[in-house]
Amino acid sequence: MSVKSAQRVVQVFECLTIHTEGLSIKEISETLDFPQSSTSNLIKTLAAEGYLRQDTQKKYKLGPKLIGIGTAAMESLDVSAVGKPYLKTLMEEVQETVFMALMAEEELVYVAKIDNNRSIRTTAQPGNKKPIYCTGLGKAFLSFMPEESKNKLLDSTQLLPITSHTITSREQLEHELAESRKRGYAIDNEENEEGLFCLAAPVYGGDRQMQAAISVAGPKERMTARKDQIAKVLLLTSKKISASLGYLAR
Structure with a gap:
């Protein structure tokens, strides 16, 4: 059985992998058809943990913490x-x-x-x-x-x-x-x-x-x-x- 919150995290990562130019919280919410309030909490939590980063245009992109995880996955x-x-x-x-x-x-x-x-x-x-x-x-x-x-x-x-x-x-x-x-x-x-x-x-x-x-x-x-x-x-x-x-x- 899938856990909804975990599923949403994965969907955010996949979405930002495609949209490398970055997306705002509103754009992520609309692209994935998530409620904006819960999307905001999710994105801010991931950013605080280093899994996402925000650029000068207030767009969210994949964060530096994913590099080590991705490297380890590639090596395996x-x-x-x-x-x-x-x-x-x-x-x-x-x-x-x-x-x-x-x-x-x-x-x-x-x-x-x-x-x-x-x-x-x-x-x-x-x-x-x-x-x-x-x-x-x-x-x-x-x-x-x-x-x-x-x-x-x-x-x-x-x-x-x-x-x-x-x-x-x-x-x-x-x-x-x-x-x-x-x-x-x-x-x-x-x-x-x-x-x-x-x-x-x-x-x-x-x-x-x-x-x-x-x-x-x-x-x-x-x-x-x-x-x-x-x-x-x-x-x-x-x-x-x-x-x-x-x-x-x-």
Whole structure:
């Protein structure tokens, strides 16, 4: 059973996480549909304890005491451990192999793989590193990371052909990444392994930064026949993992 006062504290924090410019007591009350008198008492109590702060415009923002709590929470989260139950459910729904990868020192590293009983043979395994420009997971990072970081990575990357389908033109790759951003997920169309088709989506953390990417991979013919259905489940899964890591969509 939820405790109303605790629930309201959480709602205030979530509200101010979205409204980073700050809100007055009246604005918080109206946004959350709380009575103004009880909102005033709640906000002033949280501010007195250091969980909120008031700026010169009398707007309330998240306070410094939350920094230590947030840091401790981030340190206690293991992205792959948090994601694995969701990846297992994803595999069961789409009946294809699913992966999770992280970026480590500008390299793509696989941290999880959940096979399906009809999985395609692939060289991708947990602990392995793969090129960032020609894998679905890598292209998801390139598509959704900050522009400056993407340009830095591509400036230092040779677009070598891995298969006959690998994109080796910077201009063509940039176009592909722009398309990925529009649809919300990246595609690897036999660019790293012949016959393998992959859809990959970003996972965000509580700091609103991309923490990982997840993907569904399988034989091209089987994947393309169900592409829209797989993409829908993939994106829903990425949102669930992101929420579990503290990400709040604006």
